[in-house]
Amino acid sequence: MELDPLILSRIQFAFVVCFHAIFPVFTIGLASFIAVLEALSFKTGNPIWQRLSKFWIQVFAVVFGMGVVSGIVMSFQFGTNWSNFSYATANFLGPVLSYEVVTAFFLEAAFLGVLLFGRDKVPQGVHLFAAIMVALGTFISSFWILAANSLMHTPDGLVLRDGLYYVASWRDSIFNPSFGYRFMHMALASFLTASFVVAGVTAWFIMQKRELEANKKALSISLWLILILAPAQVLVGDFHGLNTLKHQPMKVAAMEGNWETGTGVPLLLFALPDQENQQNLFEIKIPKLASFILTHDWDGEVPGLNEVAPDKQPPVFIVFWAFRVMVAMGMLMVLFGLAGLWLRRGGRYLENRTFLNGLRVMSLSPFIAVLSGWIVTETGRAPWLIYEQMTHAQGLTPSLTGGMALFTLIGYIAVYAMVFSAGVFYLMTVFRGGLETANAEHVDSDVEKAQRPISAANANLEGGL
Amino acid sequence: MDQPFDLVVIWAGIIGFAVMMYVLMDGFDLGQGILYPFAPDDHSRDIMMNSVAPVWDGNETWLVLGGAGLLAAFPLVYSVFLPALYIGVFLMLAGLIFRGVAFEFRFKANTTKYLWDWAFAGGSFVAAFAQGAVVGAYVQGFETSNFVYVGGALDWLTPFTVITGLGLVAGYALLGSTWLIMKTEGELQQWAYKITPILLIAVLAVFGVVSLYTPFVDQGVLNRWFNGVSIIWLLPILALYCAFLVFRAVKKQQEGMPFVATMGLFLFTYLGLLASKWPYLVPPDYTLWDAASAYESQLFLLLGFLFVIPFVLGYIAWSYYIFRGKVKGGYH
Incomplete structure (x- = not known):
């Protein structure tokens, strides 16, 4: 049987992009939720906001980690499998993706470190600022990537000369006809995703009568949303x-x-x-x-x-x-x-x-x-x-053979299957640990005995499976 | 060229800077993974991982910037290198995935913790090797026709690229061990002092092999270096001087100097490599100017970069400042 690199590349792209998409769509909304919790904590001083925030930051960390690594894959897919497309559209796609990196990715990465590990190292206001910057970064990121995607649906502001696209108007190409709708649709989808995950997990806590005071507030907020x-x-x-x-x-x-x-x-x-x-x-x-x-x-x-x-x-x-x-x-x-x-x-x-x-x-x-x-x-x-x-077919990498495409398709499926099942498993561990574990005395502290706080606190959970 | 000034050289500088930032910054945290199996004990491994946990994903962001920046400024590099290195790129990404998730998963695992140790170590090694092989492949050049890669899937894999791959593994391990000297204390720091000279010798060995080998595979490189003595000879001399500084600093048990001098070693080696190949960006056929994107695209992005990059560097520096000092336990 002749292997068709076109079909295989399309399956591979669909697979890696679907796998990637589920993480940011959750973290974009969750980042805003965490920022709101941190703001409420800062404003009211009521400790339950911080209890909630500490827990959801743990969840965020696992999901964001998977989003980052699967996102790095995305930034190379265009070149490995769709080099003709990349080369032809580089005058537009390159600057847009680069802007995404410098205005969003660095912002997220730098402030995420402070959000996850810096609670005891910076004043509370600065920690809140970090939470807001992470949330802002996720939005800026979706702005650029959806501009790039929308252009593929409703191209505008470009001229084609000798097989290469040149940008005639940055405004028309970035704010192309479908961009605004797609951005709104995706932003709401992210908020809904975070709301439903928060609601679902919190509902489970409430059924178990765990941390009722904090979880009732979380459920109430998510249901209003x-x-x-x-x-x-x-x-x-x-x-x-x-x-x-x-x-x-x-x-x-x-x-x-x-x-x-x-x-x-x-x-x-x-x-x-x-x-x-x-x-x-x-x-x-x-x-x-x-x-x-x-x-x-x-x-x-x-x-x-x-x-x-x-x-x-x-x-x-x-x-x-x-x-x-x-x-x-x-x-x-x-x-x-x-x-x-x-x-x-x-x-x-x-x-x-x-x-x-x-x-x-x-x-x-x-x-x-x-x-x-x-x-x-x-x-x-x-x-x-x-x-x-x-x-x-015109966008495909010319040197790509069916065998090469099949090799990486199987490879990505294998790698992602392992990572995803482990990710879901550890996410469940975080959920089972709940607010109690996330707020346990030694978490986030910098003392010698606390090298493995999560694993120590969860010892009985994993053993009990 | 009818533009008021040539942006291509400016962009070569920016991309060159981003690649260097990536190599130095992800280098020391990939180095933790490479050194992982040899660490004195499990407690040391916890500290090693914690020493880079708050900063690793910012470090890897430089790689994404390198990729996106190449697409923006020199799209030919992006559309030739990635197809040519298709299999290698996959291996690198798979490696980065495993080591990246290991940061989160290892601390949440109990019985399976050793699996994530191996994921962290194996992933880091494979990613470092693949990156070193890319450097070797760049020196070798690519078979192209009419701005499109036309070679085979494994053309890049040669004895030379295996050597450069292993060379970068040793180099990253060296960055990693000197980072540990700076960021840790006690037993782990003493161990890092002990292995640093060994790693340095391995790096210098590869440095020597590559320096001797390259002029023979590439006539252009031979001419550049041996047609009279030029200023570029300063670069390998400075690199060797940095290597000497590392040796001396380790001997004197200085804490910051080994890392700084190792960064210098990387910097001058990198500049030497660029000096060898300049102005060819997709050797053997295409120069910077052949590979460049449209003037208006380079300009559009440059204006934004000039505004944004100072902020980026500022808050990255700030985040390093927050996590300054010795790593004792964990902040996980």
Whole structure:
């Protein structure tokens, strides 16, 4: 069998980027949460804020570490597997990624050290400042990387000369037409992710009656956030969808499973898109609803996949279903926000075990939503690497063979499987240790006997598995 | 060129600076991993890891800056080196992943702690070796056609690059041991004093082999060094002087000097290498100017760098200042 470096490289990129994405989407929101906790601690002096902060900083450290190492991989992927793309777009991509490094990565790295290890070495105000800088760094980072990504969807402000892109307008290329929507959508996704993880873990603590005073406050904050953010995300997602309809109609056609341009297009609740025969099987639909959502007119015209040749269409089945998974997760999030509000009267949200167990499960939902959202937008751009300008095949590294690509694909899967399972395992250890372990007397101290505070405190936990 | 002034040389300086910063800073913390299996005891290993825990990810950020900066200023380097070194880059990244997560995981593990010791040591060794091999591959040059790499997957792997790879492993270990002299005390510090001269001799041996070998593989290098005596001869002389300073400082049991002199040894060796190859950035065919990106892109980024980099250097220095002094137990 002939190994195709193109397919293998695409699988590899999808794999490493999905693996990477789950960490920053969590840490961006969590960094802000920690900064808020530190600020409350600084302002009120109430020790429970610091108890919460110490615990979530432990969680942050593990997740951020995995984000950093998987992120270093990303910065080399463009060159190893997509060198033609990198070379052609370097005049734009290079400065944007470099700005990300100097304005965000260094900020995060330097202040993270102070946040994690410096509590006893700097005044509390400086420690708070470090927490804010880490949170700020995560946002600046997403600003630049989403500018780069958005340009691949909605290229603007560039001119192509002799196969190389030159930047005609930095403003147009960075603030390209889809950037604002993508940034808002991703920022809200990060806050929602942190809110649901905090809610899920805290719900578990509350069911075990651990550190109730602090954990009740954490759950309350996260439920208020979910109540506001989840509907806001639905709204922003809708605007982002309309923006996509304007600039990348074939992606929307694939999301809707709409093969033929028409008016009064139904919304498909279920279908099995059959790309070979350019049709859907087993459709369950609500008449005219897709037209209404996309054009705000029951008889509005919605573009269909028949507007381009089949080899210029994205893989419909993947885009169609990933979109439905994302939307379903979003709806569940809204429901949990409303349930939290309803149960708030009389403090029932702290007692209702079905709700608390539901929150535990829901802590996975933002990750599923974010990954399926990225699959929609990235797969929906296919076969284009830069929309309607450069295909995946044109961007590939010419010297890359199928064997080389297979070797590293298997390699990355093996490495990440080990790292990820260990990461999840230690994250569980941190969760089991809870606020009690994170606040144990000797943590963060600099004395001789405390070389291995976490492991000492967790000795019985790991042994008890 | 119709631009008011040539940014290419300025960018060569900036990227050169970023690469040097990376080598020096990640060098001493990769060095901890390389020395790890040989440390006197487990307690020493805790201290070694703690001595770099607050700063390692900032140090590795210089590598990301080197990568992104090359893409911005000299995209040809990025799009030729990475495909040519495809397998080596993967090994380096895998190494960096294992050692990076070991920082967090080792302290949270009990029964599996030894596995993370090996991940830290093995990952550091592989990453250092791969980086040394990149240096060797740069000296060897790359097979290109029309600005695209056309060679094979393992062309970079030769006896010469194996030597440069091992050379950098020894070099990073030397940075690591002199860092320990500065940052620790007692038994661990005495151990670091003991191994530093051995590591220095290993580094000098590779230094000698590479210096003798390079002029024979590359006519340009031969001409540069042996067509009359030039100012660049100062560089290897200064490098050797730094090596002498390391020996003397270790003998006198000075604490800061060995590390400083080792940094000097790295700096002058690096400058010597650049002097050998200048102005070729993707040897044997392409110079700095062939590899450069568009003027407006270099300018756009330069203006930002001039503003931001002083802040970056400022708060990095500040974070080192906070964690100054001897490392005793752990702040983990």
